Each structure stands twice: as C-alpha cells, then as structure tokens.
Amino acid sequence: MKATILHGTRDVRVEEVDDPTIQRPTDALVRVTAACVCGSDLWPYRGINEVKEPRRIGHEFVGIVEEVGSGVRSLRPGDFVIAPFLFSDNTCPHCQVGMQSACQHGGGYGGPDTEGIMVDGGQGEYVRVPLADGTLVATREVPDDSLVPSLLTLSDVMGTGWHAAVAAGVRKGDTVVVVGDGAVGLCGVIAAARMGAERVVAMSRHESRQKLATHFGATDIVAARGEEGEAAVMDLTDGVGADAVLECVGTGEAMTTAIAVARPGATVGYVGVPHGVELPIGTMFRRNIGVGGGVAPVRQYLPQLRDDVLSGAIDPGAVFDLELPLSEVAEAYAAMDERRAIKSLVRP
Amino acid sequence: MKATILHGTRDVRVEEVDDPTIQRPTDALVRVTAACVCGSDLWPYRGINEVKEPRRIGHEFVGIVEEVGSGVRSLRPGDFVIAPFLFSDNTCPHCQVGMQSACQHGGGYGGPDTEGIMVDGGQGEYVRVPLADGTLVATREVPDDSLVPSLLTLSDVMGTGWHAAVAAGVRKGDTVVVVGDGAVGLCGVIAAARMGAERVVAMSRHESRQKLATHFGATDIVAARGEEGEAAVMDLTDGVGADAVLECVGTGEAMTTAIAVARPGATVGYVGVPHGVELPIGTMFRRNIGVGGGVAPVRQYLPQLRDDVLSGAIDPGAVFDLELPLSEVAEAYAAMDERRAIKSLVRP
Numbered sequence: 072m073k074a075t076i077l078h079g080t081r082d083v084r085v086e087e088v089d090d091p092t093i094q095r096p097t098d099a100l101v102r103v104t105a106a107c108v109c110g111s112d113l114w115p116y117r118g119i120n121e122v123k124e125p126r127r128i129g130h131e132f133v134g135i136v137e138e139v140g141s142g143v144r145s146l147r148p149g150d151f152v153i154a155p156f157l158f159s160d161n162t163c164p165h166c167q168v169g170m171q172s173a174c175q176h177g178g179g180y181g182g183p184d185t186e187g188i189m190v191d192g193g194q195g196e197y198v199r200v201p202l203a204d205g206t207l208v209a210t211r212e213v214p215d216d217s218l219v220p221s222l223l224t225l226s227d228v229m230g231t232g233w234h235a236a237v238a239a240g241v242r243k244g245d246t247v248v249v250v251g252d253g254a255v256g257l258c259g260v261i262a263a264a265r266m267g268a269e270r271v272v273a274m275s276r277h278e279s280r281q282k283l284a285t286h287f288g289a290t291d292i293v294a295a296r297g298e299e300g301e302a303a304v305m306d307l308t309d310g311v312g313a314d315a316v317l318e319c320v321g322t323g324e325a326m327t328t329a330i331a332v333a334r335p336g337a338t339v340g341y342v343g344v345p346h347g348v349e350l351p352i353g354t355m356f357r358r359n360i361g362v363g364g365g366v367a368p369v370r371q372y373l374p375q376l377r378d379d380v381l382s383g384a385i386d387p388g389a390v391f392d393l394e395l396p397l398s399e400v401a402e403a404y405a406a407m408d409e410r411r412a413i414k415s416l417v418r419p
Numbered sequence: 420m421k422a423t424i425l426h427g428t429r430d431v432r433v434e435e436v437d438d439p440t441i442q443r444p445t446d447a448l449v450r451v452t453a454a455c456v457c458g459s460d461l462w463p464y465r466g467i468n469e470v471k472e473p474r475r476i477g478h479e480f481v482g483i484v485e486e487v488g489s490g491v492r493s494l495r496p497g498d499f500v501i502a503p504f505l506f507s508d509n510t511c512p513h514c515q516v517g518m519q520s521a522c523q524h525g526g527g528y529g530g531p532d533t534e535g536i537m538v539d540g541g542q543g544e545y546v547r548v549p550l551a552d553g554t555l556v557a558t559r560e561v562p563d564d565s566l567v568p569s570l571l572t573l574s575d576v577m578g579t580g581w582h583a584a585v586a587a588g589v590r591k592g593d594t595v596v597v598v599g600d601g602a603v604g605l606c607g608v609i610a611a612a613r614m615g616a617e618r619v620v621a622m623s624r625h626e627s628r629q630k631l632a633t634h635f636g637a638t639d640i641v642a643a644r645g646e647e648g649e650a651a652v653m654d655l656t657d658g659v660g661a662d663a664v665l666e667c668v669g670t671g672e673a674m675t676t677a678i679a680v681a682r683p684g685a686t687v688g689y690v691g692v693p694h695g696v697e698l699p700i701g702t703m704f705r706r707n708i709g710v711g712g713g714v715a716p717v718r719q720y721l722p723q724l725r726d727d728v729l730s731g732a733i734d735p736g737a738v739f740d741l742e743l744p745l746s747e748v749a750e751a752y753a754a755m756d757e758r759r760a761i762k763s764l765v766r767p
Contacts, residue, residue, distance in 0.1 A: 164657075164659045165684070168682075168684055169684065170684040170707060172707065173684070173706060173707065238709065311512045311513070334512075334513070334516075334518075335513050335518040335520070335521030336516055336517065336518040336716075338709070338711060341704070344704065345704050348700050349697075349700070350698040353693060356689070356692065356712070356713040356714065357714060358521060358713065359518060359520065359521060359711075359712065359714060359716070360713070361586065361686070361710060361711025362698075362703075362711075363686060363707075363709025363710075363711070364704070364707065364709070365703060365707035365708070366704065366707060368707070
C-alpha cells in the first residue's frame with residue numbers, strides 16, 4: 072500500500088510499504104478514506120523536533136473497516152469509523168474517567184507499539200488499529216461524503232478544541248477568549264459557542280480565519296497581539312477579563328496572553344503542545360488563575376460530537392481549505408507550513 | 420492600644436501605638452478578642468521576605484464591633500465578627516463571582532491603604548476594618564468561648580484549606596491527597612472529608628499532626644516524603660493516583676509531589692504562597708494535570724463555614740495547640756517557627 076513517510080526537514084513522501092495485517096485479536100484493519108495533516112505534524116516537518124530516520128506519519132483519519140480480529144465485538148467490515156489520534160482500550164481506570172489519552176494500554180500511530188509491532192501512520196491507504204473496540208467510533212450508516220470533513224475533525228482538532236473548553240470550564244453565559252486561530256483554536260470557538268458562551272472573543276489577525284471564527288460563533292475579533300491584544304480584551308470586558316480562556320497555540324507568548332486576559336478565578340484551558348512555555352506561578356497565585364488541559368482525550372468526546380456533526384449542529388469541517396489526493400501530501404504539508412492553508416485534507 | 424510590631428528577623432514585639440479611629444463612613448472599629456499567627460507571617464519573621472522597617476503584623480482575628488461609620492448598614496456595636504484576612508467591598512465584579520481576594524477596592528492589614536491611611540494589623544487590641552459591610556461576617560449571638568478558636572480559623576486557614584479543595588475540584592467519593600500537615604493542610608483534610616471524599620490521604624511525618632489529621636477525617640497517612648512518599652501514594656491507589664490533590668505548603672518539593680500523585684485529568688489545588696515553585700508544564704500537559712488556586716477568597720466561604728462551626732459539623736479550632744496572652748506574642752511566633760506549635764492563638 073501507499074503511505075506517507077517523513078524523511079527529514081520539509082521532506083515528506085508517499086511510498087510503497089507493506090500492507091498491514093491483523094496482528095492481534097483486538098485489531099481492526101481500516102481502509103482510510105480521508106486523512107489530514109495536524110499542526111503537531113509540522114513540528115518534526117519543520118525540524119523543530121528532530122527526525123533521526125525516515126518514519127511513518129499522520130494520526131487523523133476516517134475510513135471503512137476492512138477486517139476485524141476475532142476478539143472485536145462492536146465493529147464489522149463495512150462500518151464507517153472515526154479514529155481518535157490515540158488508540159485506547161476504553162476500559163482501564165483512566166479511560167473510565169474519560170482520560171483515554173492516558174490509557175494504560177494505549178498508544179499512538181506511526182511507529183512500533185510496546186511489543187515492537189508496527190502501527191501504521193494515518194496518512195496512508197490502510198491502518199492497523201489496535202484495541203479497535205475501545206478506539207474506533209462508528210456511524211450507524213456510511214455518511215454522505217459532504218459530512219466526511221467534519222467527521223474527520225473529530226479525530227483530533229474538534230475534540231482538542233472541545234477539550235480546551237472543557238478544561239477552561241466554559242459555562243452558559245460566559246465570556247470566553249480563544250487565543251490561536253489555527254484549526255484547533257477555530258474548533259475552540261465552535262466548542263465555546265456550543266456550550267452556551269454568550270460572548271466568544273477570537274484573537275486572530277488573518278482575515279480568512281476571522282471570517283471562519285465568526286461563522287463558528289465568535290462575537291468579537293481581536294486582531295492585535297501581545298500587550299496590545301491583552302489591553303483590547305480587557306477593554307472589551309470592562310477591565311474584568313474573561314470567564315474562561317482557551318490557549319490553542321502552545322507558545323510562551325500565547326500562554327502569557329491567555330493568563331493576562333483571564334479574570335481572577337478563571338481557568339486557562341490549554342491544548343497546544345507547549346514549546347517554550349513557562350507558567351508564571353506568582354501571577355497565577357496572586358490572581359487565582361488556573362491552568363488545565365493537555366493531550367486531549369478526544370475518544371471521550373467523540374460520540375457526542377459525532378451526533379452533533381450528523382445533526383448539523385456543528386460543521387467543523389469548514390476548517391479544511393485544501394483538499395488533495397494522497398499522492399500530493401507534500402503540498403498538503405507545504406501549504407500548512409507556509410500558512411497558505413489552515414488545514415489540509417488528503418484522500419488516498 | 421497595644422499592637423504587635425515586627426522589627427526584623429525573629430524580632431517581634433508588643434508596643435503601644437495610637438488607637439485607631441473611624442476614618443471613613445464604611446469603617447468599623449473592632450476590639451480583637453482573639454488573633455493568631457499565620458504561616459505566612461513566618462516568611463518575614465524568618466527574614467525570607469525582607470523587613471526594611473518596623474511594621475504592624477497579623478491578619479487573622481475575631482472580635483467585637485466597638486463602633487461603626489455612618490455608612491455601615493449590616494453591623495452594630497456589640498456584634499461578634501470574623502474578619503477575613505483581606506478586606507473587600509463584596510460588590511465589585513470579582514467579589515460578585517466569589518473572588519473577594521481580588522476585590523477591586525480591597526486590601527490587606529498591617530500597612531497604609533491606597534490613600535495612605537493606616538490599616539491596623541490583626542495582632543493587636545483594636546483594628547480599623549475598611550469596607551466593613553463587605554468584609555466582616557457576624558454571628559447572630561456572641562458565641563460561646565469554646566467556639567472562638569474554630570471561628571478564628573475561618574479568618575484564614577480553614578477558608579484557605581477549603582479553597583484548596585474547591586480549586587482541586589473535590590467531589591463525593593473521591594480519593595484526595597493532602598500535601599502539607601500545617602494548619603492549612605489539616606484544614607484541607609477537614610474540607611475534603613466534609614465534601615464527601617471517600618478516602619483522604621494526609622502526607623505527614625509528625626505524629627501529633629498525623630493524629631489531628633485522622634481526627635479531622637484522614638483515612639490514610641503517608642509519612643514518607645519525596646519519591647518514596649509519591650510511590651506510597653501510588654501504591655495506595657493501585658497505581659492510578661488521586662482524583663484531587665491539595666498542595667498546602669508552597670515549596671517546589673511539595674508541588675512536585677502533588678503533581679506526581681495526581682491521576683491524569685486531576686487538578687492540584689494549591690494555596691501555599693509559592694516559594695521556588697516551577698510548574699513542569701511538559702509533565703502537566705502529557706498527563707492532563709491541572710493546577711488551580713491562589714490567594715483564598717475566604718470571605719466567599721465564611722458564612723457557610725461559620726454555620727458548619729456553629730452546628731459542630733467541623734472543629735478546625737483543634738489546630739491551635741498553643742494559646743498565649745498578646746503580651747507573649749514573641750513566644751507565639753517562636754513556637755511556630757521552631758515547629759513546637761502547629762498554630763498559636765493570642766488573646767489581647
């Protein structure tokens with residue numbers, strides 16, 4: 072089959088690899104019908120995370136079940152499934168409280184598992200999915216193709232934006248600030264609006280993203296950054312600050328802004344992989360600003376968000392502004408790297 | 420009147436100072452009947468926070484209202500009142516959401532207010548309390564003297580321990596770990612038990628404090644510290660970790676332990692003034708550990724905790740193991756400094 076291999080900085084290629092096969096009774100083989108490039112894929116692509124040898128990449132995909140192991144109970148060939156960006160058994164103590172991203176037996180795509188068996192990356196024609204019953208979420212019928220982009224976002228960005236809002240404790244009537252206008256930040260806007268926030272302030276300086284944020288439910292846009300941006304938010308809130316803040320970038324600057332615009336007692340929900348973030352505990356203590364979040368347990372939110380997509384309540388698929396065949400995955404990466412695209416979808 | 424003055428490192432004296440008088444219509448004069456020494460008073464006492472010139476000290480007290488300003492509506496002379504360790508108007512946007520410790524017009528005891536008018540320290544015979552309506556919480560009748568120690572803890576340590584439990588999100592049935600066996604940590608044990616925690620693990624290596632923790636509702640005691648202590652908690656929780664953790668010390672070691680024993684998705688509620696704490700954001704992100712807390716808005720919790728004391732549901736006054744006349748305040752400090760006493764009460 073064909074799969075995406077990251078060879079080094081800005082060198083990503085589609086190559087022929089071995090077809091996966093069922094390795095354990097709990098496995099499923101999924102034929103990928105749509106996959107996408109994640110902001111976190113850009114860290115190794117850009118060389119910020121070192122790439123020592125060529126490796127499979129991709130962890131966001133949907134597809135059709137081709138084959139299941141003898142121990143799989145909830146899925147059958149032909150099912151349309153959404154794969155969370157991590158696999159999990161959904162039965163361990165962490166999964167039971169909704170923290171599937173900390174599953175005691177879980178793991179990620181694109182490398183060998185704990186027993187050395189390859190787990191395929193998501194940007195390829197097929198993926199062997201371990202712990203299929205605990206991991207994959209099916210739809211009752213194969214959905215209309217127009218819904219596939221939105222369902223694909225539930226693999227990661229929509230569930231991650233939702234996690235930021237959950238971690239920030241967004242409540243009905245709140246004023247919520249979203250720092251970051253990437254796909255996760257835009258999904259954070261959807262989440263805050265869906266949770267009943269009265270006011271959703273999107274911090275974005277790109278016109279196309281501002282428009283999308285507004286489409287998703289943002290009531291206010293702040294284009295300024297840094298201290299000027301913070302002052303603008305404080306003005307919007309009569310000097311009080313936001314009831315909840317979503318930090319969807321992962322940089323020190325974004326976290327500084329997020330903490331600065333949070334009102335005393337508020338929590339910053341953060342989901343961007345931290346790079347160079349130092350938490351100012353003195354300020355946090357003095358102002359009672361909490362921080363919560365981390366690697367999103369998107370599996371927890373998937374059934375609910377699937378139903379919200381199928382009912383048309385949310386349409387996060389609008390974050391995709393580039394769609395290409397798998398063979399052009401290099402361009403899918405380059406467009407996101409150069410910020411020509413918010414998020415790229417590839418079709419094997 | 421007599422009041423406590425901190426002159427320098429380990430040099431605290433009772434001296435004659437001017438009697439306070441009503442300065443603003445919203446003031447009340449309180450005759451202090453009991454006050455106490457706070458763990459945070461020990462920072463300047465020990466010279467860790469520099470003392471540049473002699474200053475009034477103390478911020479935890481109860482007493483009888485002697486006189487009120489013309490604008491005070493809810494109090495009258497003769498009322499028994501509990502003073503939170505900060506004064507607040509209880510009407511600003513921060514107070515309205517229960518964050519009185521961030522009151523837009525509030526402040527602390529023992530120094531000049533924003534207009535340069537002296538606000539007395541709590542360890543003296545009288546205190547002029549600004550914003551009396553918003554600050555002081557009265558009892559319907561003057562309580563029996565046996566209840567005074569418990570009511571006095573509501574000034575700070577009991578409300579602060581409660582805040583740690585609120586910030587940690589303690590829920591009925593939880594397993595809660597309390598790091599720190601000072602008065603605040605012990606009050607955190609009370610709070611966790613009162614909120615319905617099924618299991619409360621107190622980390623304490625002092626026998627008298629272990630006993631008190633057990634009296635307050637701790638179900639398990641871990642005497643070990645550092646990695647050994649963390650391993651002991653993980654053993655107690657079958658390797659899962661705690662549902663909620665209260666960090667009631669403020670040192671880097673305590674925070675490290677608190678984060679290490681939190682299960683994925685849990686929050687560390689912290690209330691110890693941070694000294695040398697660096698938050699490990701990489702670990703927090705990977706394991707979804709939140710941190711929340713800060714300067715406790717004890718005013719928010721005071722009415723409820725007052726009623727819990729008066730009904731006998733809680734008896735936090737047991738944290739006082741030394742009672743002295745105000746004239747011996749130096750010994751009250753020394754005993755806490757040398758850890759001969761958990762907490763010292765002084766009677767003017």
